[in-house]
Amino acid sequence: MDALSRSLALLHAWVLPWRCLLCGAAGSGGLDLCGACAAELPRNTSCCARCALPLPGATALCGGCQRKPPPWHTAWAPFRYGWPLDRLEARYKFGRDLAAGRTLARLWQRVPPPLARPALILPVPLHRARLRRRGYNQALELARPLGRALDVPVRHDALLRSRATAAQTELDAAARRRNVRGAFALREGIALPAHVALLDDVMTTGATLAECTRVLRRAGVARVDVWALARAPSPRGR
Incomplete structure (x- = not known):
């Protein structure tokens, strides 16, 4: 300091x-x-190297990634989505508690980052209707201080949520994939670097991050990493 x-x-x-x-x-x-x-706070120290799913032992890859690897390169999620972090996250995301958001951002900044730094951080966007209701994009507000701490630029206008979708919370994994299919697009005229990180607050099944990754890969991005503050231990959340 x-x-x-x-x-x-x-x-x-x-x-x-x-x-x-x-x-x-x-x-x-x-x-x-x-x-x-x-x-x-539940640290995610033992997890899948590809999707950051919490694991009980030192296995390199979870069974799901061994059978069908996700479209991104690697994942970084320093915390598990559990008590008491889940309480802070709910207050921040749904209760408009910005003090909880600042605390979560500070916690993330204190975790050693991945060795391979991206050239750009892209927070997962909200649809404009949901953004109006909530008043802020929780992923963007986490990305900004983290980007400053890592000296990596953050761009919030490159990736767009072009279609409003139902909330993912109550959907199973298959329904989540259907829900976000075709929901994202890249703004016209945007030139992206070869290595970017997609950032969200919580990762569960990874459906949202996978759909965003496919959009970026089709646009020519060679490497997409996914970053989330917390990883759910089972595919029940977003």
Whole structure:
């Protein structure tokens, strides 16, 4: 942490002390989380190298990726979607709790990134109707501070959600794939680098990220990695 960052952290602690968003205790480490709650965050340290699915052991690839690899190159999801991170994520995504979003963004920035850095980060877009209702794109708000921390540019206008889709939450894996088929497009006249990262807040079945990846690959992108803050341990979420 540089001198300016330390000074700002001290000023924040004096004017507006950090407070744990989960239990209300004093925050620590420059986060609105106490040490005990932060220690409970489920790290995704043992996972599939291709899709980041949490695994019980040190297996390189999950069974699904061995049978049918996804269209992207590799995945990075530093957390598992479980308690207490899922509470923060729900407050941020559906409760418009921007303090929870800032906390999640800071947590992500503190995780060592992949060695192979993309030339561009593309957050998964929302359809304009959903963006109007929610007021912000949760993936974009996570991507911006992460991009600054990694010195990788973020572009939010290259990939478009051209068709409104039903919420993925209650759909099974097959229905999710059908739901997002043909829902994304690349803005005309956009030139993309050879290596990009698609970023979303939570990855579950990977249907949304797979459909976006296919659009980018058809446009000539040689390597697409997928990044998500958290990976669901089973294909029940987005």
